[in-house]
Amino acid sequence: MELSILIKALILGIVEGLTEFLPVSSTGHLIIVGDYLNFNDEHGKVFEIVIQLGAILGVLWDYRTRVGRLITGLNQKHEQKFALNLFIAFLPAAIVGLLFHTYITTHLFNPVTVAWALIVGGILILVIERLPIRVRFQSVEDLGPMEAVKIGIAQTFSLFPGTSRAGATIMGGLLAGLSRTAATEFSFLLAMPVMFAAFFYELLKNFHLLHADDIPIFSAGFVMAFVSALVVVKAFLRFVSRHNFTSFAIYRIVFGILVLMYFR
Secondary structure (H helix, E strand, C coil): CCHHHHHHHHHHHHHHHHHCCCCCCHHHHHHHHHHHCCCCCHHHHHHHHHHHHHHHHHHHHHCHHHHHHHHHCCCCHHHHHHHHHHHHHHHHHHHHHHHHHHHHHHHCCCHHHHHHHHHHHHHHHHHHHCCCCCCCECCCCCCCHHHHHHHHHHHHHHHCCCCCHHHHHHHHHHHCCECHHHHHHHHHHHHHHHHHHHHHHHHHHCHHHCCHHHHHHHHHHHHHHHHHHHHHHHHHHHHHCCCCCHHHHHHHHHHHHHHHHHCC
């Protein structure tokens, strides 16, 4: 195994874990960094699938108590309500993703498209942050089916690479009346069924590209994504409890402009 390939795998694993649950688009960053590292062929796309699993297992570990309570308490009314809300929020992106997956991956997965999505998304975050939205839900358990529908619809926009699944769901949560912390936590919890579904779909579709020789490289990226996601989730929750998302919006706009200049 070449050392340069291993270093690329470690870098991309860190990028995935750091960006997956922030409103900055992990897919966009992986496309851009992968292009820069020349690790963006079909083999590299399968690698991205594997490290995304590492990131989602990181947040699953962070929320293992809440997830365990949901699973063991499905005979209780309040847990059934919460599970239903997650399912409702999951459906829109799942349906749209299945219908347009081929078109999106064929035509939209490129650095320039991602750069524009980063910029536009950053501007939208700045606009939403300045709207006089009344907070009606302080906890993820409080929201109802209509709020889940709104967040689910917002999540469909994240199918456009560079938009950010976390950014779309968090902003959708804010517009639906959730507090910053509740919107962020719901985004984390909603990421689990969405990303597990995407992982298994992509794995089955690209299984023929997997080889035994890839195990060391994929394992390195997987571990780095898992560890960096563990760190980011806790730090991000602390951050949103005290600050708004303006800094992420500015980062998106600046980064998007730099990417456009680089790939011009």
